[in-house]
Amino acid sequence: MPTCQSCGKKWTWGQTIRTIFRLKCTYCGKRQYESASSRKKSGLFALIPLLILPLNVWLDLSIGTALIFIVILSTIIIALIPFNLELSNEEEPYI
Numbered sequence: 001m002p003t004c005q006s007c008g009k010k011w012t013w014g015q016t017i018r019t020i021f022r023l024k025c026t027y028c029g030k031r032q033y034e035s036a037s038s039r040k041k042s043g044l045f046a047l048i049p050l051l052i053l054p055l056n057v058w059l060d061l062s063i064g065t066a067l068i069f070i071v072i073l074s075t076i077i078i079a080l081i082p083f084n085l086e087l088s089n090e091e092e093p094y095i
């Protein structure tokens with residue numbers, strides 16, 4: 001789970017999900033940023049739904065079934081983000 005770099009408090013899964021698009025600490029109210037290494041990992045997570053496309057052709061799924069798969073996978077990925085998320089006080093540039 002992510003730890004606030006400003007006050008050092010650990011965020012719970014629920015707190016992280018609630019602030020996932022703003023990343024504002026519920027304890028000290030400071031804006032947090034996703035660290036560069038964490039962002040790299042998130043990028044890989046975001047690619048997972050794209051794996052559905054070749055799978056779709058291979059299993060000959062209908063568009064509807066593929067969409068349901070993508071929605072389920074995206075939900076799982078968002079649910080997993082708090083476990084991977086690392087915070088930073090400043091926006092770190094991509095290396």
Ligand SMILES: [Zn+2]
Binds near residue numbers: 005027
């Ligand atoms: Zn904080």
